[in-house]
Structure formats: structure tokens, C-alpha cells
Amino acid sequence: MPRNIFENAALEGAIFKNESYLYPEFVPERLPHREAQIDALVYCFSPIAKGAKPHNVFVHGKTGTGKTVTVKYVMNELQEHTDRAKALYINCFEFSSRSSVLSEVANFIGAVVPRRGLSTDEIYSKLLESARRLQFTPIIILDEADQLSVQGKEDASKLLYDLLRIIEYEKIRFGIALISNSGEFLAKLDARVRSSLAEERIEFEPYSPIQLKEILRERAEFAFLPNALENEVINVAAAHAAKLGGDCRIAIESLWKAGRIAEKEGAGKLTLKHLRSAFELIESSPGRKPANFLSGTEKAMLKIILQEKQLNSGELFRKYNESAGEKLSERRLREVATGLEKKQIISSEGINLPERGRTRRISLKISRRELAEKLGK
Numbered sequence: 001m002p003r004n005i006f007e008n009a010a011l012e013g014a015i016f017k018n019e020s021y022l023y024p025e026f027v028p029e030r031l032p033h034r035e036a037q038i039d040a041l042v043y044c045f046s047p048i049a050k051g052a053k054p055h056n057v058f059v060h061g062k063t064g065t066g067k068t069v070t071v072k073y074v075m076n077e078l079q080e081h082t083d084r085a086k087a088l089y090i091n092c093f094e095f096s097s098r099s100s101v102l103s104e105v106a107n108f109i110g111a112v113v114p115r116r117g118l119s120t121d122e123i124y125s126k127l128l129e130s131a132r133r134l135q136f137t138p139i140i141i142l143d144e145a146d147q148l149s150v151q152g153k154e155d156a157s158k159l160l161y162d163l164l165r166i167i168e169y170e171k172i173r174f175g176i177a178l179i180s181n182s183g184e185f186l187a188k189l190d191a192r193v194r195s196s197l198a199e200e201r202i203e204f205e206p207y208s209p210i211q212l213k214e215i216l217r218e219r220a221e222f223a224f225l226p227n228a229l230e231n232e233v234i235n236v237a238a239a240h241a242a243k244l245g246g247d248c249r250i251a252i253e254s255l256w257k258a259g260r261i262a263e264k265e266g267a268g269k270l271t272l273k274h275l276r277s278a279f280e281l282i283e284s285s286p287g288r289k290p291a292n293f294l295s296g297t298e299k300a301m302l303k304i305i306l307q308e309k310q311l312n313s314g315e316l317f318r319k320y321n322e323s324a325g326e327k328l329s330e331r332r333l334r335e336v337a338t339g340l341e342k343k344q345i346i347s348s349e350g351i352n353l354p355e356r357g358r359t360r361r362i363s364l365k366i367s368r369r370e371l372a373e374k375l376g377k
């Protein structure tokens, strides 16, 4: 009997035991070199298990230092340990306006909020109503919190006040974790918000080459078949990521991509050659350039594009001037957009709008996640 064609594919030149251990969103069971941060987070949220008030926390550090994965890991453990805590993870690249964040929170705690038709204040009152009846302590994780101000500073500070009010005035038990790529975010907050929503502060330092090596070795052990890696592969991948600022995401992504290249070749072993091809692939992928590659204007424009599924150039320019501190001429804005197109981050195509004539429809050329990470730098 002929074997199933997929069986062949699974056997020949297999490298991975379980590729999913290298996925960006995977939460491993151990996080080497994050013991101190884990302890600090446990200190903040363990009061919930004893029926007491949590300490709200501000988590900061560069991209790829393990902030997201560590907070998720601790939340998983906490929810396993006690029914009294339930965590809601919000990525502020996706939800950056006051109304979208409040809707998420309201739905999470069981308030019935229709998708349309309610004002933000109405959403907030529904949220409060449900919050007063809660049988558990919600922990709201606002990851990439720096993105909150994208919709305008006022909107962001209103949202933080909404959260402050729940905790300080309504005396409802809510846990808050703000995660940011920069420590400056905290300095920008009003003193009252800071003392209530960021009672504790936890810093994530970039990993050293040796730490990256150990982390990679552990992840690789689960992801790859025994003896699938040539000797120096882990060391070289760690050194490469260390050179690029101690970013663990790059380290893991290189291993994963290298594994795929090796498997596609049917090589049976992941060698340094595959790893180097992976480095090149990652570097040359659209939009992946050195961190300082984007100007402030370009970043501000991309943040607006990230908020929308699709928009045309007129809308983009209007939104830019509404949200930016400094207004720019249409000609200048067009130049910025053209620059982004040249860098292969966005693409645009000419379309006809009924009654309004020709315009350009702007869309993203890289994944939203990739852009989010890029802007996070």
C-alpha cells in the first residue's frame, strides 16, 4: 500500500520535534533569568489569593526582554492557583482608544455592551455597574501601553482616570499591569495616576549573550529533534541577537526560520549555513530595518495606519494633522507616505471614489504584529 504523501513529508529531513515551541506567542514553562521579575510580579498579585487588594504594577524594558511572556506566564500560574483572579490581556496596538479599551474590560467582566450605539461614558457606567457585583478580581494588562496616547493624549489620560476611579473612589478591587517599552511612559503620567496605577515598578534588562544562550538551549530542546542542531548553532544565534541589543525575539525567530530552511532542503541537520540564511531573511524582510530607521513623523503616520483596517490618503492626512502636535502640509505628508512605500512598509493603489474623484488607498505591506514590534522600539 502506498504511504500517505504527508507521511513522507513528515519523515524526510525532519528537524523539528515540535515547532510550536518557537512560535512568538508560545508561553514556555520556565523562563530562565527572569526569576527576580517573576518574584516581583508574584508579590504584586498574590494578595488576591488571600482576598486582599493587589499592588498595581508598571513593567518596562526594551523589545524582546521577555515582558509580555513573563506577565502572561505569571497570570497563567495565578489563575491556576486561585479562582479569585482573572486576567484580561489587552494589546494597545489593537485597542488604543478609551472606548475600545473600556468595551473590552466591560465585556470581560460580563457587562452587556453592544458593539455600536453607546457613548464612551455609557460604556463606562455599564462597566461600573457590573464591576460592583464582581465575585472575582479582574487584572487588566495593558501591554504596549505607550500606544494609548496615539488617539490623543486627552483620550489616554481619561482612560487612566477611569481606571483610577474604579480603584480609588469606587473601592472596587481591580488589578492593573501597565507594560511599556520605555520607562519614560511612567514619568509622563500624572502623579495621582502614577501612585495608584503604578505602585510597583519592574524593570526588564536586555539579556546578555550568555543568558540568551541558556534561554535558546532550553527552547531548542523542546522544539528540535535530538542532534538536529550543528554544534555552534545556538551560540551563534545568541551572539547575533546579543549584538542586536539582547532581543530574545530575534534569537528565537532566527532558530525557527533556520529550522524551516533546513527542513525544506531536507538537510536532516540545522547548520550554521541555514542559520546565516535565516539572519539574512529576517533582515531583508519588508519593514525589518535598524531600529532608528523610522523618523518620528513616519512612526506617527504608521500608528494611524495600524489603527485602521484600510484608509485612503485623504483620511490618513486628516487624521495625522488631528493627532499630531505639529501640522504638516499635504505635500509633505505625501512625501512621508511615499517614503514609507519605498521602504516597503505600506503600499498604495489609485482608486476612484464616487463623487470625490481619485484618491489612493493605503494598506500595510507587513503584518500588523511586525509593525507593532517595529514601532515598539
Ligand SMILES: Nc1ncnc2c1ncn2[C@@H]1O[C@H](COP(=O)(O)OP(=O)(O)O)[C@@H](O)[C@H]1O
Pocket: 023, 024, 025, 026, 027, 028, 030, 031, 032, 033, 034, 061, 062, 063, 064, 065, 066, 067, 068, 069, 070, 204, 215, 219, 248, 249, 252
Ligand atoms: N527568559 C525567557 N525564556 C524563554 N523565552 C523567553 C524568555 N524571555 C523572552 N523569551 C521569548 O522571547 C520572545 C520575546 O519575548 P517578549 O515577552 O515578547 O518580549 P517583550 O514583550 O519584552 O518585547 C518571545 O518569544 C518569548 O517567548
Ligand SMILES: [Mg+2]
Pocket: 067, 068, 069, 143
Ligand atoms: Mg511585548
